[in-house]
Amino acid sequence: MGTAPDIAVRARGLRVVRGERTVLDDFDLEVRQGTLTGLLGPSGSGKSTLMRAIVGVQKVAGGTIEVLGQPAGSKPLRHRVGYVTQSPSVYGDLTVRQNLWYFAKVLGAPSTDVDRAIEQVDLTSHAHQLVGRLSGGQHSRVSLATALLGEPEVLVLDEPTVGLDPVLRVELWGLFHRLAESGVTLLVSSHVMDEAERCERLVLLREGAVLADDTLPDLLARTGTADAEQAFLKLIERADSEVKES
Amino acid sequence: MSPRITIATSARVLMQLRHDPRTIAMLLVVPSLLMSLLWWIYDGGRMFDLIGPALLAIFPFLVMFLVTSIATLRERTTGTLERLLAMPTGKLDFLLGYALAFGAVALVQATLTATVAVGLLDMRATGPTWILVAVAVFDALLGVALGLFVSAFAATEFQVVQFMPALILPQFLLCGLLVPRAELPGILEPISDVLPLSYAVDAMLEVQAVAEPSVTGDVAVVVGFSLALLALGAATLRRRTP
Numbered sequence: 001m002g003t004a005p006d007i008a009v010r011a012r013g014l015r016v017v018r019g020e021r022t023v024l025d026d027f028d029l030e031v032r033q034g035t036l037t038g039l040l041g042p043s044g045s046g047k048s049t050l051m052r053a054i055v056g057v058q059k060v061a062g063g064t065i066e067v068l069g070q071p072a073g074s075k076p077l078r079h080r081v082g083y084v085t086q087s088p089s090v091y092g093d094l095t096v097r098q099n100l101w102y103f104a105k106v107l108g109a110p111s112t113d114v115d116r117a118i119e120q121v122d123l124t125s126h127a128h129q130l131v132g133r134l135s136g137g138q139h140s141r142v143s144l145a146t147a148l149l150g151e152p153e154v155l156v157l158d159e160p161t162v163g164l165d166p167v168l169r170v171e172l173w174g175l176f177h178r179l180a181e182s183g184v185t186l187l188v189s190s191h192v193m194d195e196a197e198r199c200e201r202l203v204l205l206r207e208g209a210v211l212a213d214d215t216l217p218d219l220l221a222r223t224g225t226a227d228a229e230q231a232f233l234k235l236i237e238r239a240d241s242e243v244k245e246s
Numbered sequence: 247m248s249p250r251i252t253i254a255t256s257a258r259v260l261m262q263l264r265h266d267p268r269t270i271a272m273l274l275v276v277p278s279l280l281m282s283l284l285w286w287i288y289d290g291g292r293m294f295d296l297i298g299p300a301l302l303a304i305f306p307f308l309v310m311f312l313v314t315s316i317a318t319l320r321e322r323t324t325g326t327l328e329r330l331l332a333m334p335t336g337k338l339d340f341l342l343g344y345a346l347a348f349g350a351v352a353l354v355q356a357t358l359t360a361t362v363a364v365g366l367l368d369m370r371a372t373g374p375t376w377i378l379v380a381v382a383v384f385d386a387l388l389g390v391a392l393g394l395f396v397s398a399f400a401a402t403e404f405q406v407v408q409f410m411p412a413l414i415l416p417q418f419l420l421c422g423l424l425v426p427r428a429e430l431p432g433i434l435e436p437i438s439d440v441l442p443l444s445y446a447v448d449a450m451l452e453v454q455a456v457a458e459p460s461v462t463g464d465v466a467v468v469v470g471f472s473l474a475l476l477a478l479g480a481a482t483l484r485r486r487t488p
Contacts, residue, residue, distance in 0.1 A: 018488060055332050059486045073485065078334045089325030093262045102261075105254035106333050130265065146329070 008033040008154055008185035009054055013063035016049050023049045024208045027063070031187060033153075036180040038199030039189040040232070046208040047189040048086060051156045054187065055083040067154060079107050082147030082155045086162070088140045092132030096123055096142050099131055100149065109150030117145040120175055122168065137164045144172075154185045161195065173198040196228035204232055211235050247336040255335075255343025256350075259317070263351070273313070273355055277305040278362040285367040298369040299450040300423045302359060302378055306352045306386035307443060308414055314348055314393030315406045322397065327483070337480045345390050345476070352386025353379070373453035381453065381461060384468050385446045391475035392442075398482030417443035422451065442471035 009031040016024040023046045031037050039047050052058035053065055056073015065072040067081060090099045100114045118127050121141040126134060131142050144160050157176075161169045173195070176186050180200075188199065196202050197216055204212040212219055212235055216228060223234040263270060284301060288294040321327040330340060356379045363369040364378075371378060396413065400406035420430065420438040427438045427448075438444045449464035 057328050057332050057486055059488045073332070075334075078332065081332075083329065083332055085325050085329070087325060089329045091258070091262060091326060092324075093265050094258070098258070098261050102254055102258040103329075103333070106251050106330065106335055108250065108334070 006033050007031070007069075008035075009065075009067050009187070011050075011053070011063065011065045014050075014053060014060065014065055015062035016046075016053060016058060017061045018049065022208065024053070027208065027210070029203070029210070031185060033185050034180055034183045035201060036176055036186045036188065036199055037201045037203060038196050039187055039203050039205065040193065040196050040228070041191065041205035041211070043191055045205040047191075047205055048158050049208075050205070051083070051158050051187065051189060054154075055081060055156050057083075079109075079150055080153045082149075082152035084140075084144050084147045084155075084157045084160050086158045088143035090131055090139070090142045090146060092139075093130065095128050095130055096134075096145075097127045099142055100145055103146045104149045107150040113149045113151075117148040120148055121145040122171065137168065140164070141168075152184065155179065155187070157186065157188045159189055159191070161190065161192075169195075193227070193229035193232060202228065204235065206236060206239070211239060247338040247342070248334070251335050251339040252342045252346065255339055256346040259344055259347035260350070262317075263347075269313075273309060273351060274358055277309070277355060277359040280305070281359055281363045281369075282367060285363075285369075290368065294367070295370045296454065297423065298363050298367075299371050299378055299454040300421070300447045302356065302363065302382050303385045303446040303450045304418060304421075304423075304443070305359065306356055306382050307389040307446060308410075309355070310348050310352055310386045310389030311393045311396075311414060312407070312410060314344060314390045315397045315400070315409065316393075316403055318344065318394050318397040319400055319403060319406050323401075328487070331483065331485045337483045340483065341394060341476050341479055344394060345387055348390045349383060349387050352383050352389075356382035356386070371454045372457050373455075373459040377453050377459060377461060378450065381446065381449045381465060381468075384465055384472070385443075388442055388446065388468050388472045388475075391472040391479065394479040395475045395482065398479070414443075417441045420444065421447040423447060442468055445471075 007030055009029065011027055011029040014024050014027040039050065041047055049058060053060055054067060054072055056077065067077055070077050096118060097114065100117055104111060104113050118124055121144050123138060123141055123145065126138060131139060140163065147155060147157065161172055176188060180186055201215055202212065202219060203210060219231050220226065223231040225231040225234055281298065281301065284297060285294050360375055360379050364375050396409045397406060400409065420434060420441055421443045427435060427444060430438055445464040445467040449461040452459040452461055452464065
């Protein structure tokens with residue numbers, strides 16, 4: 001399909017219009033297989049829209065987007081791509097286990113995946129509790145566990161660590177790294193800049209455009225800053241002053 | 247579509263219901279209580295025999311409409327529908343999963359209500375009781391199909407509940423229960439001809455009046471409406487949204 005075998009996601013001239021607003025315009029992105037890419041940027045910068053386009057649930061106005069060499073959202077991809085939305089999309093009136101049982105059935109994943117996924121998000125002791133009675137952080141972890149069913153090759157995670165305590169966040173990032181090492185391609189969005197430090201590659205988005213696409217050390221060196229947040233602010237400053245000059 | 251996903255979806259819908267014993271109690275007990283109230287109103291007389299079967303058609307239609315429209319609206323607003331469609335779920339898996347689950351509930355509900363009406367309250371229908379129950383189940387499926395379809399046009403649960411008076415009450419008024427359909431004035435009769443509940447009630451009235459009722463024609467119309475609504479419902483399930 002014209003995509004090199006090791007490219008997991010390729011967007012070319014992608015254009016997405018939501019309502020009156022053009023969220024992404026002539027957007028290009030390439031993500032290699034088995035990598036962990038952080039998608040960073042303020043809310044409203046187009047992170048979620050890009051992720052929705054990759055999963056194939058977003059109406060696209062122009063350009064192409066391919067995942068594992070197939071058009072995004074096409075049938076063969078539906079059990080190869082795991083997706084976690086920003087707000088947890090699981091059933092509050094089912095237990096943790098029942099939720100995962102159902103989604104495993106839908107995916108045709110083995111039933112052993114259920115306990116494995118529950119353990120990966122550290123919810124084994126809550127497996128028989130109703131999801132609606134869990135705390136916010138636990139609730140979103142159920143949603144994350146769902147995406148881990150059936151060994152997906154690409155994981156698209158929209159703010160998976162929001163509202164989690166620091167210990168759990170470190171644990172989950174550890175899990176993301178292990179998955180990447182085993183060959184899974186991960187795209188993780190966050191608006192918390194300190195999480196950037198855990199990604200191999202950072203894509204900084206602002207107003208639907210890529211502001212920077214680099215590793216953290218290179219990004220810091222290029223901007224002469226000490227952390228991702230400062231680097232981001234510096235890049236915005238530069239971009240704004242370029243606009244003024246021209 | 248895949249039988250595995252359809253059946254899993256039905257099982258999941260029933261599991262959700264099982265966690266909600268109050269709803270189960272309401273679904274199963276309220277129709278029998280209303281039937282008993284009707285018996286009391288008419289003092290167990292002839293009018294009860296006439297209206298009872300028609301009510302047996304209206305309960306499951308109304309109740310399943312409400313339950314399904316709210317349940318699917320929730321799937322749309324909480325993102326679970328989007329997640330399912332991003333997975334290998336087919337639209338038909340989703341629709342039939344709901345239809346099977348609520349159809350099963352309707353079977354239990356109608357059996358219970360008919361047993362109370364015929365056994366305890368001595369409702370006299372000329373035709374066999376099992377046909378009353380069978381017709382009631384088809385009416386329930388009609389309610390499920392209409393609920394699935396309508397949920398696409400509501401953004402909130404407030405809105406979806408408003409469809410009840412808007413879409414169900416007119417059908418109730420025109421179904422022949424208050425005034426026989428043939429005696430409806432002017433244009434109202436042809437209007438009642440294109441409303442599915444009219445045929446559901448016609449079937450029940452037939453069972454009420456005839457020892458060997460032929461309800462296939464009326465039931466076919468009800469099933470036809472259900473399938474058309476399911477097809478329209480499928481068209482409102484979008485994998486890609488703006």
